[in-house]
Each structure stands twice: as structure tokens, then as C-alpha cells.
Amino acid sequence: MWIFLNDKFVDRKEAVVSVFDHGYLYGDGIYETLRAYAGRIFMLQQHLARLRRSGRLIGLDLPIPEKDWPALLSAAISRNGLTDAYLRITISRGEGEIGLDPALCPRPTAVILAKPFAPYPSHLFQDGVSLAILQVRRNLSAALSPQIKSLNFLNNILAKQEATRARAFDGIMLNAEGHLTECTISNLFFVRGGRLCTPSVECGILDGITREVVLLLARENGVPIEEGRYKAEALQQAEECFLTNTTMEIMPVREINNTPVGSGRPGPLTLKLQELFRRNLSRFLE
């Protein structure tokens, strides 16, 4: 496995980072997860733009020029003999003395990792997944904005642990006001009264790139959309529910807190959006 580290591809065994790296010491850094279909990357420019935004929000200049990213990502795919690939870009603050000041770190550490894409088991798409509504709240936007895709992922890890304890596939986090936000690695959608509903960005979520694509496809196809603030009770009236992210695309939800959503089977709008996603996929690949 070839991994890009700072300025060159190295073998996996040589892809090591210092214990003084502030990404390791403090979770000080950012990342993106991307997916390639037959060598072409889904929403590449949007992922790179979000990486830059995350960098800006934590005062971290990307150590790789904007124009070099597409070729580097392609090289990460081809060097590893991949076509359908999972890609992860990680940029940490870099190596520096102990202390919080980013000025202690002269150079960020950049990593590009590509591995074969491992699809979610097909039965999850057929049957839908179970969710739990969690006690762990989503980070307060004014404390650590969920729009920063940061290496400091403990909020989501604690949420995932709670979901696992509840024997759920994943969990829904509420914000400090008790409004729905998102799951640990995905955005949340539900259908109520025939409208496609999703928590608005102001609720404190990562504005997912797949979420944007789903909203675009819905808009183009005349599906009524509502982005808003919803209490957990809104889900009790949901006819359908699904999750989105780059690796799962559109994942149906069959039950929430052990109660079936609608019929307990993937609903008609979920199936229609999955079909639109597949049919339009090539528009979103680069």
C-alpha cells in the first residue's frame, strides 16, 4: 500500500508520523473522506473546497497547492492499483513542541491514503438500519463548529459508543436546544407529509456533500423540500427516513429507538432518490 506523506509516496511501513505531531497530541487538524467510482472522484471540487474551509476555520494553510490535489489523488488511486476507492486526506498541524500554540509547528503534516472501497453490506440497503436518539449532544457550534471537519472527533466517537450500547447501527445527536442534527458520520433526512425534511445547517451540522446532491436531485425532480429545526418528536410522524454520506450514499432507516419508521421498509421517496442518485452519478464524478 502506497501512502502519500508530505511530499512523496511511501510504503505503508514508512508512513509514520511523529508523536510530537499536534494532530496526535491535540486532535489539531482536518480531514476529508472521498470516494472514487471506477477511478473518478465523487464531488472532488466540493471536497477540496470543504478541506480549504476547514483549514481556514482553524487557521491552517494547506501545505499542498490547490492545483496539485487532483493529480495527487489520482496517483494515490492508480499507484495502489485501485478503481473503486476510499480516499482519506488528513492534514494535521504538524510536529512541534508541547503547547497549544499552532506557531510551535512550522509545517503541517499531509497524508493521502487510498484503499479498496468496501461497500456496506447489501442487506442494510435492502432492510434499512436502526438508529437510536442519543443523550450525547452535538458540539455547540459556538464551541467547536460541526462545519469544521476536524481530527478532534471525540464528540462523534462518544455518540457512536452510545449508539453501539443501544445496539443501533448509529445514533442521532440533538443540539443544545434539543433539535435534531445528524448522526455520527452522516446527515439525516426524513419524509413527513410527503415533504423531504432535513435539519438546517444552522442546527449545527456538517453540511454534507451528499446531502447537497440529494437536495439538488430532489429540487430538480419536483420533490418538496424543507430544511428546518425539528424536535425528536418530528420523527414519530415520519413516513420514511434515510442517512447520507459519501461512502453510504443513501441509506434507508427502518427503525428509530426500536420503533419502525413508516412501514419499516425503505419507502417510495427513499427508493426514488436512490435511483436518481445512481442514474445521475456520472454528473458528479471527476
Ligand code: PLP
Ligand atoms: N456528518 C458528519 C458528522 C460526517 O462526518 C459526515 C461525513 O463523514 C457527514 C455528515 C456526511 O458528509 P458527506 O456527505 O460530505 O460525506
